Amino acid sequence: QCIVWDWDSNGKHDFIGEFSSTFKEMRGAMEGRQVQWECINPKYKAKKKNYKNSGIVILNQCKIHKMHSFLDYIMGGCQIQFTVAIDFTASNGDPRNSCSLHYIHPYQPNEYLKALVAVGEICQDYDSDKMFPAFGFGARIPPEYKVSHDFAINFNEDNPECAGNAHSRTDCHTYQSCLPKLQLYGPTNIAPIIQKVAKSASEETNTKEASQYFILLILTDGVITDMADTREAIVHASHLPMSVIIVGVGNADFSDMQMLDGDDGILRSPKGEPVLRDIVQFVPFRNFKHASPAALAKSVLAEVPNQVVDYYNGKGIKPKCMSEYESSRTLAP
Incomplete structure (x- = not known):
């Protein structure tokens, strides 16, 4: 079944019609002859007596x-480079207060920890060293207590990765350790951390291989304050081997995040440049408060496989090395 649309830059495409064909029919064009079909709009056909096509x-x-496929690239040696960025703005509340989204409860994890563990434990299986760079934004950090929007939560800018085997758990420990040393502040700017990861993804494009694909997980409690810069950063990142996942923590109004997601239309930079491909997934954590960690991880990572495939297939980049699994596969006739 082939469906024909009149493409519109605002994403509201007009349906023209449809037709059915077979692969065998289409292959006729490989033999140098022209193949054609009538494009039929069922609604017009039903209403208009003299309608032909x-x-x-x-x-x-x-x-x-x-x-x-996504599995082809993973089996071919493509590594998923997972980075997490945590919102440390003052709107989260004083971490010493039990009402704070950053409050460390002695018996149960807060929403930041739940999201970090749920997604991190899935992503670590696609990363050979299981080491995730972890950053924070929106806080005043020692020693000078200047506001930073892309600081390493282990305060080691040269090596922001958190080591350990049960890696996401180690990220959690580092997160808890850094909280008392920070002054939660603001504003909620996420463009700097997107640009930081995009820089690494840009360097990866020089290899022209399917070696590393970057996923940035942003955990935030509210509306971002640098929307224009963020849109610009996402449009730039859409040309790179990179995806951005935003998890909204707390009960704030996240309606602006839907625009970044691109599900309601094509995201554009302030200059009007559209994204090359949809790379942003937004998920409000409150929808999964009573669900299993697996359900959250499934929703958060749902679009990543297609995003990986879209990037590499769009660039004409094949899996780096064919595994026994790949070499045993055959194309159906």
């Missing part, structure tokens, strides 16, 4: 390109 679709050339 909404146009003719002509296929002049047909080529077969293999579309590699």
Whole structure:
């Protein structure tokens, strides 16, 4: 089944019609002959007596390109480089107060910890060294207590990764350890951390291989204050091997986040440049408060496999090395 749309830059495409074909029919164009079909709009056909079609679709050339899957790239050695960024703005509340989103309860994890563990434990399985860079934003940090929007939560800028085998748990320990040393402040700017990860992803493009794909998990409690810069950063990142996942913590109004997600239309930079591909996934944690960690992780990471495939297939980059699994696969006739 082939569906034909009249493309519109605002994402509201107009339906023209549809037609059915087979792979065998389309392959006829590989033999140098033209193949064509009538494009039919069922609604018009039912209403108009003299309706014939909404146009003719002509296929002049047909080529077969293999579309590699997410598993193909992972089996081929592609590593998922996972980075987490945590919101330390004052709107979270004083961590010493039990009402704070950063309050460390002696018997149960807060929402930041729950999200970090749920997503981190999945991502670590796709990362050979299981070491995740962890950053914070929106806080005053020692020793000078200047506001930073991309500081390492272990305060080691040269090595922001948190070591350990049960890695996401180690990230949690580092998070808890840094809290007493910070002064929660603001504003909620996330463009700097997107740009930081994008820089690493940009360096990866020089290899022209499917070696590393970057995922940035941003945990935030409210509306971001640098929307224009964030849109610009996301549009730039959409050209790179990178995805951005935003988890909204708490009960704030996250309606602006839907625009970044791109589900309601194509995200554009302030200059009007559209994203090359949709790389942002937004999930409000409150929807999963009573769900299992697996349910949260599934929702948060749902779009990542397709985003990885879209990037590498779009660039014509094949899996780095064919595994026994890959070499044993055959194309269906």
